[in-house]
Amino acid sequence: MADLTSHRLTALRAHLGALDAVLITAPYQLRAFCGAEVSAGTLLLTAQGSFLLLDPRYQEAVTAPAQIEIKPYANAQQRLQVLGSALEGARHIGVYAQALTLTEINTLSPGGEFSFVPMDGVLDELTSLLNQTEIGSLQRAEAVTRRALEAAFAALRPGISEREIRQVLLSVIERESEGPAFAPIVAFGARTALPHAHPSSATLQSGDLVTIDAGAVIDGLHADLTETRMFGATQGQDSPAQHLLSVVRGALDAARLATRAGVTAADIDEAARALVREAGLDAQTLRGIGHALGYQTHQPPILREHAQDRVQVGQVLALEPGIYLPGVGGVRLEEMVVVGEVGALPIAEWRVPALLEVGHES
Template identity: 30%
Template sequence: MGAANPVFPKFPNDPRKDEARAPAERRRRLAAFLRDEGIAFALVTRPLHIAYLTGMFLEPHERFVGLLLFPEGESLLVVPAVEDVAGDLPVLRYRDGEDPYRAVGAHVRKVLARGDLPGGTGKEIRIGVEEEHLTLARAARLAAGLAREGLSPHRLCSVDGALREMRAVKGPEELAALARAARDTDALLAAWIRELRPGMSEREAVRILERLRDEAGFGPFAFDPIVLTGERTALPHGVPGDAPLRPWSLLLVDVGVTCCGYAGDLTRTYVLVGAGPAPREERQTWERLYRAVEEAQTAALAAVAVGRPYAEVDRAARGVLERYGLAEYFVHRTGHGLGLEIHEAPQVAPDSQERATSGHVFTVEPGVYIPGVGGVRIEDVVALAEAGVEVLTRSPKAWDSVLLSLPPSMA
């Protein structure tokens, strides 16, 4: 049974303090979209979006939960009676065995009866839903619940685009949380490096990340950490296994902790230095790959400016790797938006149609992955403002700083 929890828990390091106005302002913006589009009401059912619009995260499992929002700003949260919901929003609770969709229909009928019916011609009602979340089965139950209250015919309209655009532009409280998540991730990585020992496995290295995160009191991981070594670094999203950390090999780590629900994301690639002489050919190859990726990231960061298409930012990184003859080994986009989800708008990709906008927060993470050799990725989180770009992650990444001499194993 899932109880309601604030999506912005009050961690000791919560940069938001008591910022309670943001969800209400987001609801006002979505209501304005409904008015502009002639939509009678929206029914938001994705828990993440409900959290974004209310400040409360609900995990209903198989039960229905929804946020009703009307063009004039009236809202109603529909939840199972088992949920413990606190807040200023009106709440409609239903018991197991009762039909929440009919309850939604009854409330909508009452609201619409108070004024003119927006949303279409004749008696057609336009309803805003998340087409990427609402299943066919639930859409049918919603239609039946509305029909029982005489609210038909109707037409479903998507609000996904509006929500996506709203979430892409971060407010001050979101920027503060993302900046803190970046700093905490930097601190975790620095502590982790000091605990690495030759011979430990990738899985053991992940367990050290977990322990250090718990000891520091940082937020949950934004995703399962990736630690890969040797030729396995050529797997962009490889799963940590039993491969040991060995001198004169590559080590890739991709990790991020959250703050107040907002994600951090950081990748660094290291060369584990041994006591003996370096294998000359391998070291030259690693340095060439690393400097190419470092230059590609620098070019992408320099290309970021308000109003510029993200496709151009991607081309800046890709162009550097083409000059090095490595473009075929760059198999993913240059970056992705970051927020309540680890991957969200905007997309820094070859086919992106989006333009850089003040308030966007995203990663810049070019990489090359050569089977049988290894891979290099350098990833940082950046925030965009009218004044320029701020890199939120600060972990060292110059070539000399990624040559790690591990202390001897304590075994």
Template identity: 30%
Template sequence: MNGPRSAVLISSRVNCHYLSGFTGSNGYLLVAESRAVIFTDFRYLEQAKNECPGFEVVQISGGYEPLAKVVTDMSLECVSFESLHTSYAHHQRIRSALTDRIFLNPAEGAVERLRSTKDESEIELLEAAVNLADSAMEQALQSVHTGVTEIEIAKVIEACLRELGADAVAFDTIVGAGVNGAMPHHRADQTLIKKGDPVVIDMGALFKGYRSDLTRTVLADPSGKDNEKFEEIYGIVLESQLAAEKAAEPGMKAADLDKISRGVIKKSGYGTYFGHGLGHGVGLDIHERPMVVPSSSDVIEVGSVFTIEPGIYLPDWGGVRIEDVLLMEESGPRVLTKSPK
């Protein structure tokens, strides 16, 4: 905030939830030093009162006139808004609702920086989400056989998560059999798994708003010749991942961690086949800070929860990716994921 006559307008649904506890689908916050207001429509008025202690609840019906009235009542001179989450059209509507004397200040990433480290209650929920994913992955891997479709594997995961108490999958489940595994975000379809196919499974659990992320790669009903190529690629990816998990420490630049893991794959001659970042933070969003990528300026702090997920993707063969979720503690990283690899 820029002073006692300033406030921040929070429009991202995830950031609204993080700051207020609100889980409705329509609403935004105005937060000042001495007053916090949640704006929502009729459907969520009682819900907002229950979920958002400490927030004044104001009803909206389509426009930004209620916001303008509160801004005037508070005698604000500046309203900072989330530039990454506010479209040009909404910015124009906000601008037209407020008087010309109100300065609209674009602010970027303030709440995301707060979310990049987790408190004890968040870590507890994330650990529960990770444990759910571990259990579902165990069931999924037992289902990988010749003649089974990718979508059947995805359905096993979803059913298992529901049965165990997850709210939903954290994102659309990725199952890539054979050459489909060379596409890092291939969505599970009706492709039949063939004998000797490498099969990439990337999935996660949603639990009380928090998300886990887990990838394992296995060989379907392998024979001797199938094993040779798979073991080569898998061994390199595993070495790359373990090198990063060993090197991670509090205060480390995320880009430096990416460089360590990427260096293992480059040294093995497959550098051009690892084309995505090493990892990302997880929490209320499946991808959040710290971003563990070459271009990142993020720092991995105590309380950061993030993934390590190197991969090699060969278009005429398939892919291998191995992904764990880590929690950075004062003594170093703790791997939350328990699935064998």
């Protein structure tokens, strides 16, 4: 997808007016900005050009945008020499502070030659704004994830363990995508009250709530979906669990209806939270109901109380309200939506003409 990242790279270079260079080392940002699918590398932008420093073993596997010059290095010492040459005369260097360690700072600038300037907000925003092809890849990742979830729910039977269901999930995700976006969550019964339960040897009983949270990766884009269902429940049966499912479903619908370009992350959170509060369950929910998706599973904007980040056209959000009752059980429902000017579409329904109808431009 190297040719699809040039718009993002151009936007990043616009910040060189206030900086002498921009240095990127986080693997997911390397993929977002230059299409490099590597576990290690360095993207350097200066007034003189754009350079991708790579271990030569990666060189044949990487196709970078035409405006990026690939500079191989044989070892760590040579990497520093190549960087030093490219940074000659530079002073102020923009970095992603969360990815730059103290060891790297001391190695790159042992005598304090460089001033490292955090630009996390800029990089987070640029990686969260997806073009149509990237949204299409994320749509495919969502479809794989949904097939994995359906396979997992179809495999439920009394006595099966959470770990066995995890294997069903992973078999679909690993067969149909680049792999899992994160370690899947599978929880039965009272363990559904744990928002991030690691699959255990716990076995399924009739009447249990079942929560499954998983995601697939395609073209570096991470999907994230959660379903909670009752196992073995009588159709139409009225129960506390059914009430929780109803409240959370209403909260998810409210969050989707509140989502459009320009609203704050807190506005979306409050739309969902109002229904949970009305049900008297606000103390049993988390202090946020979602996040943006893309080259990472969780990235800003984070949809939580008091967050003033404004969502934008081209972002894909995971909306995931939940209610958790310790010792009893919990319900979380999560869907992915594409932000438009006047609304949001579930990504499963996304297509370019439909997105244009809600104000998207490529």
